[in-house]
Amino acid sequence: MGRLRRFLTxxxxxxxxxxxxxxxxxxxxxxxxxxxxxxxxxxxARDARAASAHGLELLAFRIASIDAEQLGAASKAVxxxxxxxxxxxxxxEVVRIVQGGVVVASTRPGEIGMAVADxxxxxxxxxxxxxxxxxxxxxxxxxxxxSAGESRAAHLCATFSIPSSASQGFLSHAGTLSIILVxxxxxxxxxxCLREQMRSASRVADRLTRHSKAIERDLxxxxxxxxxxxxxxxxxxxxxxxLVGELQDAVRxxxxxxxxxxxxxxxxxxxxGEAIDSLPDAMLHVGEGGAVEYANAAAARVLGCSVESxxxxxxxxxxxxxxxxxxxxxxxxCEGAGGGFVSRSETIERGGExxxxxxxxxxxxxxxxxxxxxxxxxxxxxxxSQQRRSEVARDEFITQVTHELRTPLTNxxxxxxxxxxxxxxxxxxxxxxxxxxxxxxxxxSRLIEDILNISQLEVGSIELHRDDVALRTLLExxxxxxxxxxxxxxIEIAVVLPPKLETIxxxxxxxxxxxxxxxxxAIKYTPAGGNVVLGCQLSGSEVAIxxxxxxxxxxxxxxxxxxxKFQRAADDEVQRETGxxxxxxxxxxxxxxxxxxxxLISAKGEGSTFLVRLPHEPGRAGALNSTASxxxxx
Amino acid sequence: xxxxxxxxxxxxxxxxxxxxxxxxxxxxxxxxxxxxEALAAFDANEIxxxxxxxxxxxxxxxxxxEAVRERGFARLPFLLLSARCDQSRLTKELEAFDVxxxxxxxxxSRIVDTxxxxxEERSVGEVR
Numbered sequence: 059m060g061r062l063r064r065f066l067t068x069x070x071x072x073x074x075x076x077x078x079x080x081x082x083x084x085x086x087x088x089x090x091x092x093x094x095x096x097x098x099x100x101x102x103a104r105d106a107r108a109a110s111a112h113g114l115e116l117l118a119f120r121i122a123s124i125d126a127e128q129l130g131a132a133s134k135a136v137x138x139x140x141x142x143x144x145x146x147x148x149x150x151e152v153v154r155i156v157q158g159g160v161v162v163a164s165t166r167p168g169e170i171g172m173a174v175a176d177x178x179x180x181x182x183x184x185x186x187x188x189x190x191x192x193x194x195x196x197x198x199x200x201x202x203x204x205s206a207g208e209s210r211a212a213h214l215c216a217t218f219s220i221p222s223s224a225s226q227g228f229l230s231h232a233g234t235l236s237i238i239l240v241x242x243x244x245x246x247x248x249x250x251c252l253r254e255q256m257r258s259a260s261r262v263a264d265r266l267t268r269h270s271k272a273i274e275r276d277l278x279x280x281x282x283x284x285x286x287x288x289x290x291x292x293x294x295x296x297x298x299x300x301l302v303g304e305l306q307d308a309v310r311x312x313x314x315x316x317x318x319x320x321x322x323x324x325x326x327x328x329x330x331g332e333a334i335d336s337l338p339d340a341m342l343h344v345g346e347g348g349a350v351e352y353a354n355a356a357a358a359r360v361l362g363c364s365v366e367s368x369x370x371x372x373x374x375x376x377x378x379x380x381x382x383x384x385x386x387x388x389x390x391x392c393e394g395a396g397g398g399f400v401s402r403s404e405t406i407e408r409g410g411e412x413x414x415x416x417x418x419x420x421x422x423x424x425x426x427x428x429x430x431x432x433x434x435x436x437x438x439x440x441x442x443s444q445q446r447r448s449e450v451a452r453d454e455f456i457t458q459v460t461h462e463l464r465t466p467l468t469n470x471x472x473x474x475x476x477x478x479x480x481x482x483x484x485x486x487x488x489x490x491x492x493x494x495x496x497x498x499x500x501x502x503s504r505l506i507e508d509i510l511n512i513s514q515l516e517v518g519s520i521e522l523h524r525d526d527v528a529l530r531t532l533l534e535x536x537x538x539x540x541x542x543x544x545x546x547x548x549i550e551i552a553v554v555l556p557p558k559l560e561t562i563x564x565x566x567x568x569x570x571x572x573x574x575x576x577x578x579x580a581i582k583y584t585p586a587g588g589n590v591v592l593g594c595q596l597s598g599s600e601v602a603i604x605x606x607x608x609x610x611x612x613x614x615x616x617x618x619x620x621x622x623k624f625q626r627a628a629d630d631e632v633q634r635e636t637g638x639x640x641x642x643x644x645x646x647x648x649x650x651x652x653x654x655x656x657x658l659i660s661a662k663g664e665g666s667t668f669l670v671r672l673p674h675e676p677g678r679a680g681a682l683n684s685t686a687s688x689x690x691x692x
Numbered sequence: 693x694x695x696x697x698x699x700x701x702x703x704x705x706x707x708x709x710x711x712x713x714x715x716x717x718x719x720x721x722x723x724x725x726x727x728x729e730a731l732a733a734f735d736a737n738e739i740x741x742x743x744x745x746x747x748x749x750x751x752x753x754x755x756x757x758e759a760v761r762e763r764g765f766a767r768l769p770f771l772l773l774s775a776r777c778d779q780s781r782l783t784k785e786l787e788a789f790d791v792x793x794x795x796x797x798x799x800x801s802r803i804v805d806t807x808x809x810x811x812e813e814r815s816v817g818e819v820r
Contacts, residue, residue, distance in 0.1 A: 471799065
């Protein structure tokens with residue numbers, strides 16, 4: 059079965075078919091050659107027979123004439139010579155004259171006087187094509203018989219043959235065979251030369267028949283692998299397949315380009331156009347010479363002119379605004395020497411007063427390719443002002459955090475060296491050193507806590523560990539923490555609490571951060587000698603903690619901003635104080651995660667009141683009795 | 693007469709520790725809370741050297757240095773303490789005011805050594 063399959067494989071069938079055709083052809087050739095030779099021989103025999111018959115007639119006539127003129131013995135020798143001459147001239151085996159059944163003259167002298175049995179016949183009958191007899195009648199022949207005066211009719215007989223007809227046949231067959239052999243030899247040599255090419259061609263044919271449908275889908279199936287052996291034909295075939303692949307790609311790309319072009323053409327009125335118009339990013343298709351082929355609504359908004367005027371006047375329409383001018387300049391910078399465009403991206407900033415980034419627009423340009431040449435460019439503009447502001451704020455935050463971290467570290471290091479130097483042995487100095495180190499360690503710890511909180515808030519991983527929180531303890535501890543800070547600035551902190559203060563549900567540490575940040579802020583932005591009041595009230599289902607100061611206050615335009623991450627009020631008095639811009643953001647985020655909110659009531663120069671509202675379920679936790687207390691700084 | 697050094701920092705504990713170390717070395721120290729107060733003290737006293745923090749409310753260390761140089765004290769030793777991380781950039785920014793930038797956190801002993809070296813350099817310059 060396997061052998062049959064092998065025999066029927068694409069490589070074997072053409073080989074056997076070819077050999078059969080060649081054999082049939084050679085056999086036909088041999089038959090034709092043989093027929094030709096036979097025919098030629100028959101023609102030759104016919105001509106020879108006609109010529110010999112005619113010659114014999116002439117000889118008979120001549121002998122009759124000789125006989126009439128030369129009677130007697132002399133005529134015998136003359137006739138004999140005539141017979142010999144004829145036999146020689148016509149390749150006759152034997153020529154004889156028979157008279158009355160007896161040979162009277164012959165080219166073979168021994169036959170003379172012998173009786174001839176067979177009867178002479180008229181015409182030239184022949185036994186074969188190669189051997190025949192001819193006869194002619196001599197009406198009167200006297201001299202040869204020896205009997206004077208008696209003249210009788212005689213027969214002139216001759217036997218002819220075409221020499222060695224058998225050997226001629228053999229030679230003709232041998233010639234044909236030789237031709238066939240030479241032809242076969244030539245065929246063998248050709249086969250040897252063409253075998254590899256035929257094999258490759260066969261493989262190609264095989265791939266084509268087996269994978270003809272793959273041309274549309276997978277050209278790799280048509281490719282002949284290395285395992286089959288790579289020769290010139292295979293390599294050319296693989297090149298051809300690759301070329302077909304490239305052509306297919308080119309055609310596909312052309313189709314895609316055409317589809318995109320028609321989509322862009324439809325964009326003006328179709329749903330795609332509406333979609334592009336709704337994009338928050340500005341998009342412009344700029345053609346040759348700055349002509350605007352397409353502009354969406356956001357582009358008109360960013361450039362400060364209408365879509366119609368952009369389409370009518372090109373980028374020049376945007377030239378009146380500073381941003382439009384700079385974008386037009388950017389486009390001309392991206393235009394190469396040959397007229398095409400080079401992909402480029404740039405952030406253009408404008409405005410930006412002191413302390414503010416202003417407007418930042420990121421412009422991306424990429425060339426539009428139509429066929430082999432570029433046809434204009436596409437501009438995508440995105441407002442990255444907020445992102446830019448965040449980056450600047452983040453940089454400022456890092457700078458501030460570094461500063462804030464270094465200050466307590468400086469104190470710790472300096473006072474530690476003071477202790478270890480042994481130069482200061484006064485007990486009050488040593489106590490002072492320990493106190494400062496303790497205080498600065500707490501400060502550092504708080505700062506790290508703030509940074510940790512904000513990083514947790516950033517990634518959303520902050521977790522609240524809810525428990526009963528005694529409000530009175532929480533608030534009093536917070537005041538203790540900032541006591542030193544208040545003392546340095548001679549700020550009095552008043553704590554006003556109701557006599558009965560319940561515990562609430564919440565994350566104690568996180569709520570402590572909130573109160574600490576609000577108190578720290580109040581002290582920082584309240585001039586020396588000012589007042590800070592910390593209060594707490596319970597009303598129904600809500601706890602309200604207030605931190606009120608008589609400090610510099612916050613202008614209305616900054617009141618939202620102070621709660622934003624890394625942002626501080628754009629106020630000279632605020633900027634003079636060091637700060638990271640994370641305290642109020644962290645406080646509000648923590649309160650919001652408790653389900654509450656922070657409100658701000660403030661006016662420039664009139665102090666600020668921060669109101670923390672937290673949800674509370676009365677009776678859920680036990681109440682603690684206490685009296686109002688006041689702590690004051692130095 | 694011992695050299696008079698003006699210290700200016702809004703952090704009371706830093707003022708205090710510098711004052712302790714410098715007084716122990718025999719210098720006379722005048723300590724102030726911010727740049728404006730320091731400039732007033734500079735105008736009111738004969739000062740041989742200034743040690744100032746960079747970031748302070750009301751008047752920064754840079755503004756103080758600028759004011760001092762504008763008053764004609766071009767060669768007065770000025771040591772600026774900064775908690776900023778880009779010290780080399782800051783040094784370049786303040787090149788015009790001929791100040792020595794020292795970054796926080798610092799060791800008081802190193803400050804004392806630097807103060808001594810700067811004052812000696814100044815006195816050598818004056819002798820010449």
